[in-house]
Amino acid sequence: MAKTLFDKIWDKHTVQKIEDGPSVLYIDKHFIHEVTSPQAFNGIEKRGLKVFRPQQVVATADHNVPTINQHLPIKDELSRLQVQQLIENCKKHHIELYGLGHPFQGIVHVIGPELGVTQPGMTIVCGDSHTSTHGAFGAVAFGIGTSEVEMVFASQCLLQTKPKVMRINIEGELHNGVLSKDIILYIIAQITASGATGYFVEYAGSAIRSLSMEARMTICNMSIEMGARGGMIAPDETTFAYMKGRQFAPGNGLWEKKVAEWKELYTDADAVFDHEININASDIQPMITYGTNPGLGIAINGHIPVTDTIPDEGERNNIIKALKYMGLESGKSLLGMPVQHVFIGSCTNSRIEDLRLVASLVKGRKKNENVQVMIVPGSQQVARQATAEGLDKIFKEAGFEIRQAGCSACLGMNEDKIPAGEYCISTSNRNFEGRQGAGARTLLASPLTAAAAAITGVVTDVRELI
Amino acid sequence: MIPLQKIHSRFVPLEMENVDTDQIIPARFLKATTRDGFGKNLFRDWRYENNDETKPKADFVLNQSQFSGEILVAGKNFGCGSSREHAAWALQDYGFKAVVSSFFADIFKNNALNNGVVPVKVSDEFLAKIFALGNEATISIDIDKQTITLDASGLQETFEINTYKKTCLLNGYDDIDYLIANKQAIEAYEEKQV
Numbered sequence: 001m002a003k004t005l006f007d008k009i010w011d012k013h014t015v016q017k018i019e020d021g022p023s024v025l026y027i028d029k030h031f032i033h034e035v036t037s038p039q040a041f042n043g044i045e046k047r048g049l050k051v052f053r054p055q056q057v058v059a060t061a062d063h064n065v066p067t068i069n070q071h072l073p074i075k076d077e078l079s080r081l082q083v084q085q086l087i088e089n090c091k092k093h094h095i096e097l098y099g100l101g102h103p104f105q106g107i108v109h110v111i112g113p114e115l116g117v118t119q120p121g122m123t124i125v126c127g128d129s130h131t132s133t134h135g136a137f138g139a140v141a142f143g144i145g146t147s148e149v150e151m152v153f154a155s156q157c158l159l160q161t162k163p164k165v166m167r168i169n170i171e172g173e174l175h176n177g178v179l180s181k182d183i184i185l186y187i188i189a190q191i192t193a194s195g196a197t198g199y200f201v202e203y204a205g206s207a208i209r210s211l212s213m214e215a216r217m218t219i220c221n222m223s224i225e226m227g228a229r230g231g232m233i234a235p236d237e238t239t240f241a242y243m244k245g246r247q248f249a250p251g252n253g254l255w256e257k258k259v260a261e262w263k264e265l266y267t268d269a270d271a272v273f274d275h276e277i278n279i280n281a282s283d284i285q286p287m288i289t290y291g292t293n294p295g296l297g298i299a300i301n302g303h304i305p306v307t308d309t310i311p312d313e314g315e316r317n318n319i320i321k322a323l324k325y326m327g328l329e330s331g332k333s334l335l336g337m338p339v340q341h342v343f344i345g346s347c348t349n350s351r352i353e354d355l356r357l358v359a360s361l362v363k364g365r366k367k368n369e370n371v372q373v374m375i376v377p378g379s380q381q382v383a384r385q386a387t388a389e390g391l392d393k394i395f396k397e398a399g400f401e402i403r404q405a406g407c408s409a410c411l412g413m414n415e416d417k418i419p420a421g422e423y424c425i426s427t428s429n430r431n432f433e434g435r436q437g438a439g440a441r442t443l444l445a446s447p448l449t450a451a452a453a454a455i456t457g458v459v460t461d462v463r464e465l466i
Numbered sequence: 467m468i469p470l471q472k473i474h475s476r477f478v479p480l481e482m483e484n485v486d487t488d489q490i491i492p493a494r495f496l497k498a499t500t501r502d503g504f505g506k507n508l509f510r511d512w513r514y515e516n517n518d519e520t521k522p523k524a525d526f527v528l529n530q531s532q533f534s535g536e537i538l539v540a541g542k543n544f545g546c547g548s549s550r551e552h553a554a555w556a557l558q559d560y561g562f563k564a565v566v567s568s569f570f571a572d573i574f575k576n577n578a579l580n581n582g583v584v585p586v587k588v589s590d591e592f593l594a595k596i597f598a599l600g601n602e603a604t605i606s607i608d609i610d611k612q613t614i615t616l617d618a619s620g621l622q623e624t625f626e627i628n629t630y631k632k633t634c635l636l637n638g639y640d641d642i643d644y645l646i647a648n649k650q651a652i653e654a655y656e657e658k659q660v
């Protein structure tokens with residue numbers, strides 16, 4: 001029977017199917033971090049259990065860590081305790097930890113792929129909703145709750161109900177200045193922040209195939225922002241070329257065999273999806289959000305919807321409330337509006353390619369004096385690579401502040417926060433009320449659009465600068 | 467988990483819709499490293515003036531001595547918002563064994579079941595009848611029969627729960643117990659892979 005890519009991987013990992021209940025799904029890789037793991041460790045200890053397959057767990061500290069002076073003790077007492085607990089738990093349970101100070105430390109969804117831990121055909125979970133990122137390699141990857149983290153510790157398995165499958169086809173060529181972040185913001189704006197609830201999404205089509213691995217990760221990362229359980233892209237030569245030679249990628253001897261297996265990971269020609277969406281790549285412009293969920297986005301040269309003309313009352317009230325929080329007006333354009341902050345970072349856009357793109361635009365230019373610009377590399381490896389390529393010099397000359405690796409102002413759990421009432425163009429993934437700090441106003445956009453605003457001090461169509 | 471077959475208790479009426487997980491347990495409590503003690507922070511900002519435990523807000527149901535019991539009854543769309551399991555922990559730790567509402571957010575429902583708190587979905591009309599009851603009234607919930615009964619009038623509705631999860635609740639099994647009991651199958655699966 002013809003199968004989708006998702007079904008091939010799901011079926012292969014099904015240990016058992018419970019009648020009138022969920023399936024027992026085997027998990028290949030389990031990433032953990034300091035915020036959602038402590039209770040799960042406590043849980044298995046209370047039951048007198050050990051971590052069942054510690055060699056399949058990889059840990060890092062990212063959510064709560066400071067992004068300056070990482071060599072000093074963490075000032076916030078509770079954050080310090082959480083990070084300390086992670087160190088102790090990993091030691092006790094023989095789990096590999098890339099903690100603060102380790103050359104592999106970084107945001108969990110950045111380090112998995114860059115170390116070659118993330119591989120095609122795997123099932124991957126983490127107590128974090130953006131685990132969908134790893135799907136870019138043709139893996140079934142999704143976020144889980146803390147009880148589920150405990151289940152995976154105890155048994156390397158999860159009880160899961162099989163989701164429905166959706167395919168989003170994007171055909172054609174992208175306009176100049178349009179990045180993969182714009183593709184995903186466009187999709188979410190089209191189908192809304194809950195439009196893929198209950199589904200696992202496969203992205204396909206010529207526009208997707210033409211993207212680099214890092215660009216594909218940005219798309220899969222934000223699948224969760226439209227309610228999807230996860231997102232994935234079939235592996236191809238681009239995937240294999242990216243992976244070859246990485247730290248934990250299959251070595252010589254094994255590499256050819258693995259690639260041959262991975263080449264079988266595609267959706268069969270006559271496989272049927274529960275839902276399909278077709279998008280023309282040339283319809284996509286650089287995007288920006290104006291509201292307080294990632295689905296409230298417009299083309300950079302477009303206008304905020306006129307609220308009076310929105311027929312659905314619930315949606316209308318939702319947008320009115322969002323505009324009030326954002327201090328923005330119905331029907332207006334965002335172009336030319338001053339911003340006070342630019343944040344380039346997060347598991348969506350903090351990889352080396354993102355930094356290269358930003359550097360290519362700002363080289364020889366200076367930031368606007370009214371804007372504060374923070375660049376937070378996704379990992380220590382990204383930071384080292386940026387220095388090796390001289391990107392750090394370009395940023396410094398432009399007046400940007402470069403921080404150390406971590407989640408940072410993406411969720412403001414450490415001290416990196418945006419002050420109340422101020423605007424921040426951010427390359428992260430959530431613009432919820434208070435996400436970047438109480439009262440902070442977030443405009444989500446691509447790294448190029450963020451860089452353009454850093455130079456001009458206002459919301460800018462990046463195509464005017466390239 | 468402790469086996470849970472029947473609940474017979476008075477109830478706490480929280481007559482509000484869209485109670486989100488940020489209200490159930492505010493974000494600042496996510497820095498904790500244990501599951502314990504979340505009960506004292508349940509509905510923290512609705513319960514206390516300026517986060518001060520010595521100043522309970524008199525108008526909030528948890529602070530009103532006429533209401534007590536193991537059942538929380540709330541308006542529709544209970545548990546919406548973030549996926550934080552801390553919300554379920556807080557309800558459980560406070561002493562609730564069931565939440566009755568006419569609609570539950572998906573993730574909350576799973577988190578609650580994973581923590582021995584039964585989400586009992588009833589019709590809007592039935593919910594209205596509960597809110598109309600006096601504070602001395604008691605409710606009976608039978609998990610095996612999947613029924614909820616208003617004791618004084620005998621009025622009854624049935625509620626949904628999948629067979630697997632029901633078995634777990636009745637026997638006090640949780641998913642981890644199930645998975646551990648099936649370790650042989652898991653190990654056999656692993657062996658087949660290499």
Ligand code: SF4
Nearest residue numbers: 130346347407410411
């Ligand atoms: S960068 Fe932001 S979205 Fe990504 S894992 Fe960290 S907090 Fe979550």
